[in-house]
Amino acid sequence: MKPSVPTYGSIIKAYACLKRVDKCWHYWEEMQGQRGLQPNEIVFGCMLDALVSNGQVEEAVELFNQAKLKPNAVVCSILIKGFSNSQQPQRAMQFWHDMRKEGMRMNTAAYNAMVDVQAKLGNMDEVLEIVKHMAEDDCKPDAITHATIAKGYAVKGDLDKAMEILRGMQQSKVPHDCIVYNTILDGCAKHKRPDLVDTILDSMKEHSILPTNFTLGILIKLYGRSKQLEKAFDALEVLPKRGKFAPNSAVWSGMMSACLQNNQPTRAMKVFQDMLAAGDVADSRMCSSLVAGLVRQRRWQEAVEVVDQVYGLSGSQRMDASVDQDTLESLLAGLAQSGLREELGTPLLERLRATGVPVSGRLMASAILTQDSRHSFPSESKKAMPWRSVSHMKR
Numbered sequence: 001m002k003p004s005v006p007t008y009g010s011i012i013k014a015y016a017c018l019k020r021v022d023k024c025w026h027y028w029e030e031m032q033g034q035r036g037l038q039p040n041e042i043v044f045g046c047m048l049d050a051l052v053s054n055g056q057v058e059e060a061v062e063l064f065n066q067a068k069l070k071p072n073a074v075v076c077s078i079l080i081k082g083f084s085n086s087q088q089p090q091r092a093m094q095f096w097h098d099m100r101k102e103g104m105r106m107n108t109a110a111y112n113a114m115v116d117v118q119a120k121l122g123n124m125d126e127v128l129e130i131v132k133h134m135a136e137d138d139c140k141p142d143a144i145t146h147a148t149i150a151k152g153y154a155v156k157g158d159l160d161k162a163m164e165i166l167r168g169m170q171q172s173k174v175p176h177d178c179i180v181y182n183t184i185l186d187g188c189a190k191h192k193r194p195d196l197v198d199t200i201l202d203s204m205k206e207h208s209i210l211p212t213n214f215t216l217g218i219l220i221k222l223y224g225r226s227k228q229l230e231k232a233f234d235a236l237e238v239l240p241k242r243g244k245f246a247p248n249s250a251v252w253s254g255m256m257s258a259c260l261q262n263n264q265p266t267r268a269m270k271v272f273q274d275m276l277a278a279g280d281v282a283d284s285r286m287c288s289s290l291v292a293g294l295v296r297q298r299r300w301q302e303a304v305e306v307v308d309q310v311y312g313l314s315g316s317q318r319m320d321a322s323v324d325q326d327t328l329e330s331l332l333a334g335l336a337q338s339g340l341r342e343e344l345g346t347p348l349l350e351r352l353r354a355t356g357v358p359v360s361g362r363l364m365a366s367a368i369l370t371q372d373s374r375h376s377f378p379s380e381s382k383k384a385m386p387w388r389s390v391s392h393m394k395r
Helices: 005-017 020-035 041-053 057-066 074-083 089-101 108-119 124-137 143-156 159-171 177-192 194-206 213-225 229-243 249-261 265-277 283-294 300-311 323-335 341-354 363-369 392-393
Strands: none
Touching: 005 020, 005 041, 020 041, 020 177, 041 057, 057 074, 074 089, 074 108, 074 392, 089 108, 108 124, 108 143, 124 143, 143 177, 159 194, 177 194, 177 213, 177 300, 194 392, 213 229, 213 249, 229 249, 249 265, 249 283, 265 283, 265 300, 283 300, 283 323, 300 323, 300 341, 323 341, 341 392
């Protein structure tokens, strides 16, 4: 049995998901060169999408130019996505103009893709030009179009205009969800506009839009940057109840970062413990960030406690996480430089080794050799203290 044209499309699509572009090309060439079969529009789209999804935009454009099939809205959307992924907004505009000259009419989904390319960069002149031509193709802007336009204004920093788009959607009863609110809130965080936050949250409540973890994460980031830590904690308390969700790891991590940014390491530790008590799992990135933040604050005891907890060194169950070697080196070096080598540094290193945590020569050097040897070690000979040699430690 030999594959049919639609089957070749499915095979190409499957290998694209596996990032095996070489296999996509193999079956594309087998279909045409060995079998003499011509791809239909769907299979052609599958091959273009396989290339675009794997970062081969130029190859996709070359294949498109060589094809004899009449371009359609779906195919053009795929190439526009490729230009967007490769950060070529002007090329996307030129491609759109070229297709219009050839008489191709795009659908709403294709137009939304075009709008998104420009909105991501805040290119609002281009966005408005695209929206203007939608009517010529009898394409009515939908909820995605409006939300994407609002995103463009938010990216540009014109938050008042973004709010105007949102109010227009509300007044026209255009269906919308939390995404457009989150987009504007994210713009407030990036462009330091905390004055709009309460208005947006009140509007969400008025229109029965439930907040999400993403909403909460944005607010924590915004309040952390604007030195309004209490508001961040209030949001952590209120929004999960309103939205009926449990904070995820990104929210907990953001809350810890906000505490450290505001010189509140004790509260960062409290957040960490609250997260564990809630049954959430800390990942390696979170644990490393927390220890690094405590090191920057010179909170040596708390940093050691976190390492002990991560690796189960203090009798607790070991977490499915780790602290990266650079952060451990900074901690051990800081302990040595602060005169805490004997009290905290060396015991921590011994606990790590005793529980099978990989300890590199660099890590041992950070714990032992950072201080001047005249102050760090008794005046015995090297023979009595063989671990003074870095080369010996590496062996």
